[in-house]
Amino acid sequence: MLIIKEYDTENNYRTLKLDDGVFHRALDYVKRGEERFHVETGTGDRFDLEFVSNVKWTLESKNFPDNPLFREKPFYPEYYDYDETDREKLSPEPFEGYERVLFEDANEYTVVLARLARELTGLKVEFLDGNIKYFPDLAGCLAKGAAAESADDGKTLTVTRELSNAPFIGKYSTMDSVGLFHNVFIYQWLTPLPMKSIRYLEIMVAKSEGIGSILMLYGRTRLIYEKLGWQVVIKPGSSRYPDSFLQKYFNITMTPADSDETNTICLTNYYSLLFTRAVRDFKLPEITEDAFKARFLSDMKEYQEAVFAGKRVLGILLRGSDYITTEMSGTSAPIKPEVMFSKIHEWMDEERFDKIFLATEDQDMLEKMCAEFPGKIICVSQERYRLDEFKPGMTISQVDRQRHPTEEDYEEYIEDLTVNYFYAIFLLSRCDCFMTSCHCGGSNMAVSLSGGRFRRWYCFGDGKERNYSI
Numbered sequence: 158m159l160i161i162k163e164y165d166t167e168n169n170y171r172t173l174k175l176d177d178g179v180f181h182r183a184l185d186y187v188k189r190g191e192e193r194f195h196v197e198t199g200t201g202d203r204f205d206l207e208f209v210s211n212v213k214w215t216l217e218s219k220n221f222p223d224n225p226l227f228r229e230k231p232f233y234p235e236y237y238d239y240d241e242t243d244r245e246k247l248s249p250e251p252f253e254g255y256e257r258v259l260f261e262d263a264n265e266y267t268v269v270l271a272r273l274a275r276e277l278t279g280l281k282v283e284f285l286d287g288n289i290k291y292f293p294d295l296a297g298c299l300a301k302g303a304a305a306e307s308a309d310d311g312k313t314l315t316v317t318r319e320l321s322n323a324p325f326i327g328k329y330s331t332m333d334s335v336g337l338f339h340n341v342f343i344y345q346w347l348t349p350l351p352m353k354s355i356r357y358l359e360i361m362v363a364k365s366e367g368i369g370s371i372l373m374l375y376g377r378t379r380l381i382y383e384k385l386g387w388q389v390v391i392k393p394g395s396s397r398y399p400d401s402f403l404q405k406y407f408n409i410t411m412t413p414a415d416s417d418e419t420n421t422i423c424l425t426n427y428y429s430l431l432f433t434r435a436v437r438d439f440k441l442p443e444i445t446e447d448a449f450k451a452r453f454l455s456d457m458k459e460y461q462e463a464v465f466a467g468k469r470v471l472g473i474l475l476r477g478s479d480y481i482t483t484e485m486s487g488t489s490a491p492i493k494p495e496v497m498f499s500k501i502h503e504w505m506d507e508e509r510f511d512k513i514f515l516a517t518e519d520q521d522m523l524e525k526m527c528a529e530f531p532g533k534i535i536c537v538s539q540e541r542y543r544l545d546e547f548k549p550g551m552t553i554s555q556v557d558r559q560r561h562p563t564e565e566d567y568e569e570y571i572e573d574l575t576v577n578y579f580y581a582i583f584l585l586s587r588c589d590c591f592m593t594s595c596h597c598g599g600s601n602m603a604v605s606l607s608g609g610r611f612r613r614w615y616c617f618g619d620g621k622e623r624n625y626s627i
Contacts (some may be wrong), residue, residue, distance in 0.1 A: 158214065158236075159183055159265035160337060161288045162193070162205040170195045170205065175291065180265045183208070184237050198291055206265070208519040211235050211335050220318035229363075233339050234346050241269050245352050246344040249277045251329065251337055251434050255314040257281035259300065262318040266334040269343060270316070271295055280314075324432030329626060340433050347430075347439045348422045355421040358387045358410050360427065362396035368575045369582065369598035371396060373605075374427060375409060381435060390416070392423070401591035402572050406453045406579070412590060444605045450578075458585040464584065471504060473497075474589030475517040475526070476597045477519035492617040494525045500615070501530070503558040504590065508612075514588055516581040517541070517597065538583070539577040540570070582606065 159180055171186060172195040173179050183194050183206050192208045211233045215221055221232075241247070252258065260267040263286040271282045272294070283300035290296050309315070314330060315335075321333040332340070339346065348355065360378065362371055368519045371391070379389040390412045393400050403409050412421070430436060446454055462475065475494060504510070513533045517523055520541040527534050582599060585591060586606035591601035596619035615622045 158209050158211055158338075159206040160209055161263055161291070162207045163206055164195065164203040165193070168193075171455055172197060173206075175199060175550055177460065179206075180269070188526075190235055196291075202291060204288070204291055208593045211329065212358055213580070214335065215320060220320040220322050222325060226427065232428060232432075233335050234429065236338065236342065236346070239342050239345050240275060243345065244277075246342075247273065247277065248341055248410060248435070249273075251332070251340040252278045252280055252314065255330075256312040257283060260284045260286070260289075260316045260334070262286050263292075264334060266338040267316060268292055268295065268595050270334065271298065273341065283540065324437065326478055327437045329438065331433045335436060336432075339429070341433075342447060343430070343433055343435075347424070350419070350422070352385070354420055355385075355387055355422060357412065357416045358382050358389045358422045358424060359416065360389065360395075360625075361392045361423060361425045363427065364397045365488060365593040366396065367598065368398060368578065369602050371398075371403075372407065372409075372448055373443050373598050373601055374431065376448060376605075377436060377439050378430070380443065381439060387422070398575065399568055400573060402575070404569070406576065408448055408450065444602050445607070445608070453576075453579075457580055461584050461587050462581060464514075465587065469514045470514050470535075471501070471508065471510040472514045472586045472591045473501065473526075473586060474591075474593040474597075474600050474603060475519060475522045476593075476595055477517065494522050494529070494594075497592070497594065497617055500617070501592065504592070504615075505530075505533075508590060510589070514584050516585050516603075537577050537581045539581070540574060586610070592617070593619065 170193045171191060173182055173198050173478065175198045179196060180257060186194070187208045194206045196204050196206055198204075213237065216228065221227070225274070252274055258271065258280050260283070263284055267284070268289075271284070274282055282295070282298050284295070285300055287299060289299055290349060309330075311330070314332065314358050316337055318334045321331050321336060322334045323329050324336060344352070347358075348578060358378065358465045360375065366374075375389065375391060382389055388410065390410045391403070393411045396403070400411060403560050404411070451455070475497075501513070507512075510533075512535050513526070513530055515523065515526055515534050515536045517526075517536070518539070518541055523534075523536065523541065562597045566590040582602050583606065585599075586608075589612055591603060591607070591611045591614035593603070593614075593616050596616060600616065604611070613622055
């Protein structure tokens, strides 16, 4: 991103003339190692443009989550090359639902976005930064008086000077300029190919992703992007699960033989897609019974009927272990069982549940729940973890590798663990009501699979009771 600076009279930099292509010419020189430029406006005004790495700007912000998982790959790309005239690959979705856009800062991205907002949507555009005076077509957009203060009115998209936490809380009425730029130019980041030539969107799954996350991201991506005529597929061998196992239990399509560089988008960094508005605001169920092979689904239904046997059951999901050690934040931060006890007791009394079906990978949490609700807990038998097994930042997949070092042992273990995991999620989805300690892949999947059957459900991560939608 190029930001506007006061003209530096003490140092000599390359001088560029202000016109519609000034940002692109500056970025060409940035690729050659230059970082600051003088700009002559032609009217006597002068200013500097200084390049700031999107990656560095994002990671160094006080608002960026202190989570090692989000630091493994660049959260936002640099966008050295983009084309604001390529209408086919511009997404106006981030502007939808608003009447105006209020920019706190004038910089490369906000100037480009302001022009696009007016051209693509007709929205009213205003700036709080007086530096917008350097751009004649936007100079009249400087906000004055009360207009500069009435941003949080439900009709205004506010674009902040500092990094916004919108991607992490799903509130996109306030976004930063880098995040908004990425949302609008997302298709240009995804592929250099012409849109009409694309047949496949291939997901290269991170080794740290559990099966629940894989199915959720696969289901959500498929439902969003197949409307463009793209078939969403998973790259063979990219996940920590054997391909044969994935295809044995789940309706997942692997990359076909006719996929190549001329017809396929290869998505290697899913976080840069996951936290866009189109994906985060997605409301349809990402996973339904169709995700499972018929035999596997039939077995889970039979097991659920035998275990519940007509009882009234409260489903509870507790995430612990690596959600603690990787320091998940916000509504994904795991809540201690002790904090949940009073609310659980309240629901047990109000709804007169016979049993609690508990899904957790954390042995310590299981023992605490059994002690607090003796004779009430039922759960799926599975291998579980204690917190003292994890070093800071360590994930479950890393602990699994330590426990099962040989490939044969690991593959056998993973299949058994995953089958049990889905039995647990399926049973959660068939409970009368549902509680979850935090927002996670498992809670999203249980709600999605429930098909709206929960009479009520509650997330301790944000303290909200809901009906169906995540």
